[in-house]
Amino acid sequence: MIVGCPSEIKVKEHRVGIVPASAKALVASGHEVLIQRGAGLGSGIEDVEYEAAGSQIVATAAEVWENSQMIVKVKEPLKSEYGFLCSDQILYTFLHLAAEAELTKALLENNVTGIAYETIQVGSSLPLLKPSSEVAGRMSIQVGAWCLEKHQGGKGLLLGGVPGVPKANVVVLGGGVAGLNAAKIAVGMGAEVTILDVNLARLEYLDDIFGGRIQTLYSNSYHIFECVKKADLVIGAVLIAGAKAPKLLTRNMLSSMSCGSAIVDIAIDQGGCVESMHATTHDDPTFVVDGVVHYGVSNMPGAVARTSTFALANATLPYMREIANEGAVRACLQNPSLALGLNTFKGNVTYQAVAKAHGLPFVEFQQLV
Numbered sequence: 001m002i003v004g005c006p007s008e009i010k011v012k013e014h015r016v017g018i019v020p021a022s023a024k025a026l027v028a029s030g031h032e033v034l035i036q037r038g039a040g041l042g043s044g045i046e047d048v049e050y051e052a053a054g055s056q057i058v059a060t061a062a063e064v065w066e067n068s069q070m071i072v073k074v075k076e077p078l079k080s081e082y083g084f085l086c087s088d089q090i091l092y093t094f095l096h097l098a099a100e101a102e103l104t105k106a107l108l109e110n111n112v113t114g115i116a117y118e119t120i121q122v123g124s125s126l127p128l129l130k131p132s133s134e135v136a137g138r139m140s141i142q143v144g145a146w147c148l149e150k151h152q153g154g155k156g157l158l159l160g161g162v163p164g165v166p167k168a169n170v171v172v173l174g175g176g177v178a179g180l181n182a183a184k185i186a187v188g189m190g191a192e193v194t195i196l197d198v199n200l201a202r203l204e205y206l207d208d209i210f211g212g213r214i215q216t217l218y219s220n221s222y223h224i225f226e227c228v229k230k231a232d233l234v235i236g237a238v239l240i241a242g243a244k245a246p247k248l249l250t251r252n253m254l255s256s257m258s259c260g261s262a263i264v265d266i267a268i269d270q271g272g273c274v275e276s277m278h279a280t281t282h283d284d285p286t287f288v289v290d291g292v293v294h295y296g297v298s299n300m301p302g303a304v305a306r307t308s309t310f311a312l313a314n315a316t317l318p319y320m321r322e323i324a325n326e327g328a329v330r331a332c333l334q335n336p337s338l339a340l341g342l343n344t345f346k347g348n349v350t351y352q353a354v355a356k357a358h359g360l361p362f363v364e365f366q367q368l369v
Contacts, residue, residue, distance in 0.1 A: 001324040002032045004068025006061040007039040010075045012282030014042025014305030017072040017093065019313040020053040022320065027054035031324045036064050043309040065089075070328075072320060074312065075299055076103055085110040090328050092320060094118055094132075097343050098244040098357035099271035107344040113328045117312075118269075119242040119351055120319060120341035126241060128319070128341075130177050131311035133266075135301040137181030137237060140264045141170070141189065143300070144233040147262035147286060147293045154293055155260035157232055160190020167192050171227045173219065173248055173273060174237035175202045178266050182235045187213050194227055224248055229256035236265035238273040242343070243353035245270040259291035268296045329369050339365055 003026055005018040016039050018026075023033045033055040037047060047057050058064055065071060065084035073093035077085065085091075085106055095116035097104045107114045117128035126133075141159070148168065150156035161167040170186045172179045175197035186193045187210065196219035197203050203216040217223045228234055228249055234257075238245050245267040254276050267273040276289045280296040282303060287294050301308035319338055322331045332339040342350050348363040349355040355362035 001070055001327075002034065002068045003070045003072060003320070003324055004034040004064040005039055005072050006036045006064040008042075008074055008302075009061075009078060009080065010299055010302070013075055013299050013302040015074040015302055015309045015312070016040045016043050016045065016305075017074050017316075018055075018320075019043075019045060019310060020049045020055075022313050022317045023050055023055045024053035025317060025321060026324060029321060029325055032056065034058050034064050034068055036061055040309075043305045045309075070320075070323060072316070074302075074309075076100060077106075082106045085112050087111040089113065090115065090323060092117075092316070092323065094269070095343055096269045097351070097354045098242060099269065101358050104344070104349070104354065104358055104360075108347050108349070111347050112344055113342070113346075114344035115319075115323070115328065115338070115341045116242070116343045116351070117316065117341070119343060120337055121241060122337045126177075126239075128312070128315045129239075131315050132301050132308065133177040133239075134181050135304060135308050135311065136266045137178035137235075138185050139300050139304065140178070140182045140235045140237070140266055141185035141191075141233075143285070143295055143297075144170070144235065144262055144264045145189070147264065147295055148233060148260070150260075152286065152293060153260065153288055154262055155232060155258070157260075159186065159233070168232040169230055170194070170233045170235065171231040172196070172235045172237055173224065174239060174267075175199070175206050175216075176237065176239050178239070179235070179237035180206065182237055182266075183210070183214055186233075186235075191233075196223060196227065219248070221248075221250075225253050225256065228253050229258075231257065232261055234261070234263045234274075236263065236267050236273040236277070238267050239270070241353070242351050243270070244357050245273040247273060247275040249274040249276075251275045254290050254292060257290070257292050260293070261291075262293040262295065264295045266300070268298045272296065332365060333369065
């Protein structure tokens with residue numbers, strides 16, 4: 001199979017879909033790898049490293065898309081890339097289709113086999129989403145602390161305070177991978193931390209591993225309201241696999257927060273769990289509503305591209321090689337975990353949460369082969 005990797009074009013997205021080690025593994029399995037010139041530079045990877053791994057460097061994104069049977073990316077295609085989509089091509093990347101009606105339509109109209117990193121599932125875990133969730137969770141506290149600085153519109157608080165001065169109050173909505181990693185950094189910086197989740201077993205686990213250093217609460221509208229009105233920093237870390245994020249922090253709740261508080265919504269890729277939030281970019285990351293600083297950058301890990309790229313590549317390679325070796329259809333038939341990553345196929349939506357989000361028919365993949 002010919003596997004292609006174009007440069008990412010989202011604002012300040014410095015990651016790359018394939019690293020030299022992945023390219024070498026694909027070549028060793030008998031496949032060809034096309035890399036757009038300079039695609040890895042944002043992650044500190046030179047073209048010569050790809051060439052040494054057996055890849056072919058091509059000049060333009062068009063050459064990659066037109067000559068590849070499988071396209072490997074990091075982020076979902078943007079509108080300027082829709083023209084490259086073509087029938088029977090495999091697209092292997094983060095898609096977040098539940099929040100992307102226009103992209104969903106483009107994939108269906110072009111009969112693209114869309115395999116989404118974020119819905120490949122092993123048991124209850126999402127192994128390809130996990131590395132990015134770890135990075136975004138840890139980064140959320142860094143950027144949240146920045147948002148609380150006075151010249152950013154925040155309260156002028158130091159998360160851990162100093163002796164004789166209160167610590168900041170950090171509330172984390174969601175105790176999954178992102179929420180856990182956010183809490184780790186917040187606790188490490190000395191903040192007072194509360195995590196809310198609907199999974200009581202998960203709350204028990206979090207209480208145990210943090211040894212009483214955090215507060216855990218069952219997530220419902222009453223507890224969320226009581227927590228956010230006292231919060232200095234709220235982290236939105238809610239995830240329902242492949243589905244649009246529920247709006248847990250409502251517009252009415254927002255008005256109860258004190259001026260200069262901050263919200264970082266990690267769930268923005270899936271539409272966000274904060275009603276007043278909209279997607280922002282690394283160039284213009286924040287906006288203010290009711291005196292509360294909102295941070296909604298939808299590709300947070302792109303700011304730490306080298307760490308994020310290699311962490312993601314470690315997770316994506318096994319499935320990438322499986323798809324290349326077997327073809328998408330056979331690979332999905334043989335591997336139920338990979339089949340859950342299949343969101344679009346032969347002009348149909350094959351992931352139920354995406355179909356529900358857009359009011360489209362859901363067709364099981366097995367019915368189409």
